[in-house]
Amino acid sequence: GQAIFSLIQPTGTPHLGNYLGALRQWKSFQDEVTKSSRGTGKTFKLTFGIADLHSLTLRQDRQTRQDNVRKTFASLLAVGLDPTYSSLMVQSHIPQHSELMWILSNVASTGYLSRMTQWKSKINVSSDASMENLDEKSREMLKLSLFSYPVLQAADILIHNADFVPVGEDQVQHVEFARYLARAFNAEYAKDYEIPVLKEPRALISPAKRIMSLQDPTKKMSKSDQTKDATILITDPPEEIRRKIGRAKTDSIEGPLTYDPVARPGIANLFDILRHTINDDSNPEDFAKQYADQSKGALKQLVANVVVDELASVRERFESLMASSNDEMQRALLEGHKTANASARSTLSRVKEAVGMYNL
């Protein structure tokens, strides 16, 4: 079967964007696998986990960091990921990720890295900034880890021989970069090999590719966004979800509700959340037409209802995991670790052999 791989950063509790854009999609691949064990559905090799090394690019104190790893792992189980079908792992527990990163650094161009957008958005410089025109303060803020983040991410993906990487839209350029690194590595070190050493992965973008902040609907919803009420956490109680959606920024345009992400980003985001939560795959303009005559308040109420319903069981499982001892989570991690570790070791040894560092 094909290998599917994806990670989430433990930079806070996952939010509705993470859920609709990533976690729920991971679970749906697992559903295919469970169906296939009953004779229908497709079979995949699934690996999902926690990018704790990546989350070092966000400053967090020790206790918060530790809590966030536990919360994020509990979230994976709470959305229904099951260690019987999905290998669940923590990035830093498998040192081969970091080792491959160093090797890939030798084919990763800094020119390509400097054109990527994530480091710019994380240090709040414009997306057309380049390394050369950064001021002194921004250069100080731009740590090496934030700049080379995509190289480690490529190592994560490539070390597990992923065919597909289910992610939100913001990560597509990183998966593209991983394809480029696989190609560059194979060309540099393994041109005499019949079978390429590293496999070129593809991004699988979820239909809910970019859920926006409730407070600034021109920015994506993000865990690391500290703006009050900007994100709906998958663990928020119903009254909290209703309150945040009730306060969501919209616009002062009167008349029928329309789907227009440029002129009416707040309303468009509410429509997107509604449509994706109920898994309606119709075209967004057509979808919105059914609600044209509703008031903004009524739309918000509708959105709140479906989100509350969707997240109820996730929250319940999350709370029960967090309240119980770590045993269940530790068991889940142990199984996944064994499988993920074996695949990482085998890829790294082929990589080292290709480079010429295998035997004395």
Ligand code: ATP
């Ligand atoms: P951070 O602010 O720390 O970067 P994040 O919310 O961006 O947190 P990540 O851990 O970086 O979350 O990403 C985990 C997955 O969730 C990725 O596949 C990413 O593409 C997806 N994702 C993140 N935010 C959104 C969003 N607003 N809409 C859809 N998908 C999202």
Ligand code: MG
């Ligand atoms: Mg992110």
